[in-house]
Amino acid sequence: MLLAVDAGNTNVVFALVAKREIVARWRIATDARRTADEYAVWLNQLLGLEGYSMADVNAVIIATVVPRALHNLTVLSTKYFKVEPLVAGSDAAPWGIVLDVPEPQTVGADRVVNAIAAHARHKTDLIVVDFGTATTFDVIDYNGAYKGGIIAAGINLSLDALVSAAAKLPRIAIEAPTDRSVIGRTTEDQMHIGVFWGYVAMMEGLVTRLRAEIGRPVKVIATGGLSVLFDAHSDVFDAIEPDLTIRGLSILYERSTARA
Structure with missing residues (x-):
């Protein structure tokens, strides 16, 4: 195995x-x-x-x-x-896809592996949103080439920065507010609204801009630990694939051993 x-x-x-x-x-x-x-x-x-x-x-x-x-x-x-x-990405396991960016050597291994897996499952233009330490938005064209993307601070990083910089703000959990009101009545309610709905607005806004720039029908795939949470409160995703990176590694292994 x-x-x-x-x-x-x-x-x-x-x-x-x-x-x-x-x-x-x-x-x-x-x-x-x-x-x-x-x-x-x-x-x-x-x-x-x-x-x-x-x-x-x-x-x-x-x-x-x-x-x-x-x-x-x-x-x-x-x-x-x-x-x-x-x-992944070494001479023994080359990516096997085009990294159509000026500095391909700087693209994170996880992002390339996600692109490999996403294209293998969805033969169309794609946006892959990965919720990790950073939240990344990666664009893969219908030929499977990696075209670039966006790096944003992950929601946990955003919350950590807020709490560490504001002495009186409490630590809160990453979760959806209890209702859809965006007028918080307590400090914690206001923080939940700002962190959660602010992040949803950022995510939806960036995907909208990416769709407009690509100019063709696009599938949006989400992965990472918080993808399920955000999917329950947004209709921006077409598919949730929490194991995308591991599946990409499996595909890369098969291709590399076949090539050898």
Whole structure:
């Protein structure tokens, strides 16, 4: 089975994939100092809880936007799974799609992998919205080429900045306000309205502008942990695909091994 690893700025996601089907997934906070041995102890226990063992893994692919985390993840693969990992975007696992931007080397691995998966499932012009540490909006044309996009602060980052800069504002949870009124009666109500509906307005406004600039029929795909929450309060998305990045890694692994 394939172990697909998506190392983001906030979390590292490990997923066990068999024939493109995700059979198990686990998440741990990103810490570039975490050693291969620490990953191995944690993963060994979780694999066992799902009825698997390390011996069931015969391939590893890694996508990371945290360069310092790559070394320990590579050691994890070679030492504990006895395989040389494929690193998304490397010579052994090239993207296989056109990155039609002036500085293709600066595009985050997660964004390219999302583009690969989205185009494989939807053969049309696409906007992929990924709710992570940052919220990214990526444009993929009907040929599968990555055309560029938008980077905005994630909603948790926005809330953290607000609370840390305003001494009297309380910490609140990321959730939809209890009703649709945008006149808050308490400080917490006002914060919920500003953070949540403000974010929905930003998201819908940027998608509207992207649609207008593309000028052709476009599908909007959402991924990331908060996509389901926002989908319940907006009709801007055509599909919710929370496992888009892992599915893209699975596709990239298949293409790379076939090429080799």
